[in-house]
Every structure is written in structure tokens, then in C-alpha cells.
Amino acid sequence: MIELRHVQKQYQSGSHTTYALHDIDLSIEQGEIFGIIGHSGAGKSTLLRSINLLERPTAGSVVVDGVELTALSTKQLQEQRRRIGMIFQHFNLLSSATVEENVAFPLKLIKTPKAEVNQRVRELLELVGLTEQSRKYPAQLSGGQKQRVGIARALATNPHVLLCDEATSALDPQTTNSILSLLLDINRKLRITIVLITHEMHVIRSICDRVAVIHQGRIIEQGPVAEVFLKPRHEVTKQFIEQVADSIDFRDEKLSPDSTILKINFLGESTYEPILSRVVQETGVTFSILQGTISRMKSTPYGQLVVKIEGPRQAADDTVSLLIERGLDVEVYEHGLG
Numbered sequence: 001m002i003e004l005r006h007v008q009k010q011y012q013s014g015s016h017t018t019y020a021l022h023d024i025d026l027s028i029e030q031g032e033i034f035g036i037i038g039h040s041g042a043g044k045s046t047l048l049r050s051i052n053l054l055e056r057p058t059a060g061s062v063v064v065d066g067v068e069l070t071a072l073s074t075k076q077l078q079e080q081r082r083r084i085g086m087i088f089q090h091f092n093l094l095s096s097a098t099v100e101e102n103v104a105f106p107l108k109l110i111k112t113p114k115a116e117v118n119q120r121v122r123e124l125l126e127l128v129g130l131t132e133q134s135r136k137y138p139a140q141l142s143g144g145q146k147q148r149v150g151i152a153r154a155l156a157t158n159p160h161v162l163l164c165d166e167a168t169s170a171l172d173p174q175t176t177n178s179i180l181s182l183l184l185d186i187n188r189k190l191r192i193t194i195v196l197i198t199h200e201m202h203v204i205r206s207i208c209d210r211v212a213v214i215h216q217g218r219i220i221e222q223g224p225v226a227e228v229f230l231k232p233r234h235e236v237t238k239q240f241i242e243q244v245a246d247s248i249d250f251r252d253e254k255l256s257p258d259s260t261i262l263k264i265n266f267l268g269e270s271t272y273e274p275i276l277s278r279v280v281q282e283t284g285v286t287f288s289i290l291q292g293t294i295s296r297m298k299s300t301p302y303g304q305l306v307v308k309i310e311g312p313r314q315a316a317d318d319t320v321s322l323l324i325e326r327g328l329d330v331e332v333y334e335h336g337l338g
């Protein structure tokens, strides 16, 4: 488990102070994939690097697996950092070392016996699908393959936590997806906690369990991805969601006095159930679909449907009540003028 309490970070350059993090409180559970999303300059890197003290907070505490990192000596901190792997946007590989030498590097630093190093490197290259490339140099690899080397190297010392610093931002969409699948696979197989930072909502939606939105050095919203995604509260969060959602625009829709527009969110199994058609049969209204999407958040299906309900106001209100009663999340956008 990772706990950040009242973490602050200020950078001083001459007489100028930049307040990069303000009073950050965050708890990340063992085994979850936690995403931190924010615009450029929001404080994502500073926050991520506070977790292994690559950036030392100016105030507050950082506890990983019950150990208060800010209280450790340099040597003790080095030991603890072996339990926290990290991967980077630009991979940070040793260009003059082969794939297997790059992966072996952290093990050699702690003087692991040679046979053990060889065995571990073999396992890790198999895990990330690079067995065939073990004797190549980074310059001979694609971006996705380089990130796989980065991941194997980060896992060499069996960390409990993997920090991902914009790990897919330099990759094309297809390669991004393959790296995200690999991270998900590693999380499930090794039960390792993953903390990632990104400016792409797609990354959060694909693999994260929970998300925090950071803006101007503060966490402005956090929670399970589905909750934040379907009910964003802050304007910045809404902007990020627009990156992946079809924008819902029905301003030109002509509303008769007997029509109502509803936005219905389906989550989990309800996505595939004919709840709407059953309810309108009961209330006697008719409906037409203005817009609809079905997608997945990690492995949970979800759908968003914008429908125009036609019928007397009372019947429309009954329809909304029944939909809510059957577990759907409903927003009434507009009532006709009736």
C-alpha cells in the first residue's frame, strides 16, 4: 500500500518559487492499477517521483508498504527503492548494452550470483515477449520493444510497485495498446501495484481501477474509474473525458411539448439488458435514440445512450423513475415546453 499524506513540493530557482504539489493526500491499495491524469505542468511527474523519492517532498509523508520513506538513510532508501520499479516515456535504456544486459543491470548492481541473473533475465524476457531479441541493442528495437525492455528491467528485483511515467506517450496507438495489455497482464500475474501518469483518458479507461485528476498541483477529483468517468464533477475532468467520448450535441433537436431528452448510463451487465424497452412498454411512451455508445472500462462494459422520450409529462417522469429503480443512472437533459 502507498500512502501520501499532506505532500507538498516547491521548487526554488533564485527568488522564484514554483508550487508543484499542494497538500496531496492519496492512498493506493496493494494490487490495484492507479492512474493519475493531468495536463502538462499539472504536477504528474513530480507526484509520481515523490513515491520513490526521486523528488523529495518539501513537506508531508510518503509511506510504501508500511515504511516511511522520508525517514530513511540513503542506504535504507536504496534498499526500499528495489521494491519500487519504474519505467519512463523515453525508456532510459543503456544504448551500449544488449537487451539482456539492460535487464540484468539492476541485478548486477546488487551482486546477484551469475546463474541467478541468467535465469531471472530469461524469465523476464519471456514474460515481456522478447526472448528472440535478447542479443540486440536498443537501437535495433522498435519503440514498443524498447518499452518492453524497460518493463523487464523494472521488474528484475521483484518490486511490489511499478511506477509508469508516461510509459506509452511516445508510442503509436497500436503499440500503446499492446504495452497497456502487457501492464495489465503483469498486474494480474504478479499482483504488483501499478501507478501510472498520463494525459490520455484512453490509458485510464483501458487499464486503471481508480483515477486521480491533478490540476495545478492539487488532486481535484478521484475515485473508481467508472464513477469519475460517468459522473465527472470538475471541468478539467470533463475535458479529459471528451477525449474519448463522442460529444453529445443535440441542441438542434426540435423538442415538441411532449418530449424529454434523457442520457442513460449503463454499467456492467445492465449494458446488455433490455431495461429501456421493458420500461417504455410499462409507461406507454415511445422513444427514439439520438446517440449511443457501448465500450469497456478495463473489463467492465458500459454504455451511454441519449434518447428522446415522447409522451405526456407524467409518463416521462414515471419512465425516469422506473429506469432509476432498475439500477440505471439517468440524467434528464431537457423537457419539452409542455
Ligand SMILES: Nc1ncnc2c1ncn2[C@@H]1O[C@H](COP(=O)(O)OP(=O)(O)OP(=O)(O)O)[C@@H](O)[C@H]1O
Pocket (backbone or CB within 6 Å): 011, 012, 013, 018, 019, 020, 038, 039, 040, 041, 042, 043, 044, 045, 046, 047, 199
Ligand atoms: N526541477 C524543477 N525546477 C523548477 N520547477 C520545476 C521542476 N520540475 C518541475 N517544475 C515545475 O513544477 C510544475 C509541475 O511539473 P511536472 O513536471 O510535475 O508536471 P507534469 O504534469 O508532469 O507535466 P508534463 O506532462 O509536461 O511532464 C511545473 O510548473 C514545472 O514547471
